[in-house]
Amino acid sequence: MAQPDTDLRAEPASFRDPANRVYHRGDEVLRGLNERAAAEWRALAGSDFFTTLLTEGKVCGTVEAAPVPHGWAALLRHERIPFVSHPYEWSHTMLRDAALLHLEILRVALPAGFTTKDGSAYNLQWRGAQPVFIDVGSLTPVRYGEPWAGYRQFCQTLLYPLLLGAHLGLDVQPWLRARVDGIEPDQMRRLFAGGRRLLPGVFTHVHLHGAMQRGNARASTADVRAQLRAAGYSCELALATVRGLERLVRRLDRRPTVSHWIDYQRTCGYSADDRATKERFVSASLAAGPRARLALDLGANDGRYARVAAAHADYVVAVEQDPAVVDGLYRALRAEGERRILPLVMDLADPSPGGGWRGVERAAFVDRARADAVLALAVVHHLAIGRNVPLPEVVDWLCGFGAPGATLVLEFVHPEDPMVGRLLANKPDGLFPDYRRAEFERLLAARCRVAERLDLPTGTRTLYRAVVGG
Template sequence: MANSRTGLHAEPGSFRDPANRVFHLDGDVLRGLDEQAAGEWRALSASAFFPPLIAAGKVCGTEAVESPAVPSVDRWAAVLRHERIPFVSHPYEWSFAMLRDAALLHLEILRAALPAGFTTKDGSAYNLQWRGVEPVFIDVGSFTPAREGEPWAGYRQFCQTLLYPLLLGAHLGLDFQPWLRARVDGIEPDQMRRLFGGARRLLPGVPTHVHLHDAMQRHNARASTTDVRSQLRAAGYSRELALATVRGIEKLVRRLEPRPAASHWVDYQRTCAYTADDRAAKERFVTDALAAGPRPRLALDLGANDGRYARLAARHADYVVAVEQDPGVVDGLYRDLRAAGERRILPLVMDLADPSPGGGWRGVERASFADRADADAILALAVVHHLAIGRNVPLPEVLDWLVGLAAPGARLVVEFVHPGDPMARRLLANKPEGLFPDYRPAEFERLLAARCRITRRLDLPSGTRTLYAAVVGG
């Protein structure tokens, strides 16, 4: 739904709960509430537990506002305005520690809500976002009064989008990102059951949250939700038992750690071909390029590795998204940034040759990376050769993709690694001879100049790498 006159449009990912809907209007994030949801909001905002969560930044900033021009305004009894998250990411773009911290925040909030008479309708990982490396709960419409004798309605979603991916990483050493990207609703219990047979069925968390969960789901497959709730109430299920269950899941999640995996990229900064002079010249060039012109609102560091240049970019930009393919590298970067209390750098796991597409209902419920980017500055350092040679992406398409991530007038800092560079030679050694006749400095510069206005260029002292600063559409 869009409104060209007012700039109003509905959030494509907000439609599953008919009691409330999120809209965007001229930079504001608004939520319309129906009569029942408006009453629950008033009770929630007056509760003892909720305002401290907002004050601590654990729940996104929210306030009631006078109804602006929201579609079907007669349907909404109240309208809320939320703080805007700097960059929306998806759980399959997070590292293990990021997903675990998001899960722990969700459980902490639920643990605070239950004694106050509230619960959450769902337990999806998509209810959380990030301010840098600080998780924040964004689905205020998910809070609802808890009813005695009823289980946590979000338990299944929590398992499928948070707990099960963590179990895959901790117990099997599997990267969970492809599993979450494949299905917006996460991993089903019956899939997990097949993976955790034999001795694996006794691993922490598996007997209760995989096998028992799957058995109960199959047992109640023909029963209605009302029937299940009645059975639980008759069995003596209470709010205290629900709280004890949440505490038990929280204890389990805290103990989960990823299995270490061998990775070339973990030691890349130590083993790559840069000399000390190259590195110093490169850092000066990047600093000068970012400092020229207005301060970027959003900067992307593509192929961020250990975050050296993302940290540099954070000195000159309001917010930096650091994208790296290796989940272990991103996990290390996240832990370092978390220890430093960094709130302006968001590390994400993503293969740049296979970036996050649109997903969910009609392919737009979860926006693609390209649709979310719209960056004011882009660092593409030591990444072009990996796409052009390593993944056989034609040079013109590499540059088209980079330009497509940028807002008009954005600054682009891109590094071209010459064919004679040790890293390029290593990649070329695995390819048929003569496969990349156009992979040459002069051709790259011609292609870049056709898409951007080149403002500076620098050959690094080693002589095998060239840096370019350019303005997109300039």
């Protein structure tokens, strides 16, 4: 029997499909289903292909639950993903692996009589370096003669970004961040004119797709479906399309780009003693507090300290600005089978804002990233000097990521350090009079209890362990 739902909180990103809606209740992730969706779920749950996907971890764990909230016919309980990220925070290879998983699920679903209602990149999340399909409500029985309803979304949020990255070498994170629905075919058509039309996948999925959309602009969805049924469109043709997309996506690799940050561990000026001392300090600092449920490594570079943090946390989100560095880190974590470190592309001076409908459909990074442990190593000077962010705001912002009692491990790079000298070389004299260790310590002490301080052997960098609100 349906029960009052006063303890349920609706997920702002789940409203586009009226057949189901995602809710939160404490730490639980729940999904309400209407009568039709409930019947489809029970058919899906009894299918062999879906059971296999669940067992392999390719679809998020899902079971039927109770009590059923008022207004719904059934309730599902989903596995909780450790950290929700957005496609514009993923590297090229992450986006490609997410696309391949979506296509694999569709390929095994079609012969069993199921398809997906949509093809959005937002239907996928991550367990560390493993993609996982989360939109169980998108899986629905195939209707004879109908095309894959998710093709356009798949192109706009997954395939087109991959084409831009593989063929033009573009970092597509800003493109995806700008539009929640992805990149339109007309935009792609202008970028892939002339000889570029012949690049793999471009003519069929950009120009021909765009021409079909324009040709059917005045036709209703029912009219298009009727035309396809009359033309003999079948599940076999849909399956052939999916297999062709899989072959194409596998080819859309991107050659590593030259980047200063890729070789940062060699060029950053740390001595071997500095590195060893810093690693010991980070490990001891995290071990000094309770085990973290979530740890953030802000400015993670190649993930050296994210791996240290993983020994003291259930899950680590490693944030780095350079897409090529994140891609290299992701490939390494994937090869290791790492499921507890999630690498993300993000400029800390311009972090992901809220987006989509009313600005809350896709939550801002600061609203998702409340952590029990925060690493900000060699970050403060890049924000305060490299990006001209006032030092009080940098300290306040970094401390704000920690929940009350959280452990913060921060590094202050002194004005005399060669790296600061490089940053100051193109700045007017006297622009940063407050960038001093004493001022940094005063600001930090106003927000936290500073538990420990250690100068690195070279003498121009200091590490701090602090407790938020302590």
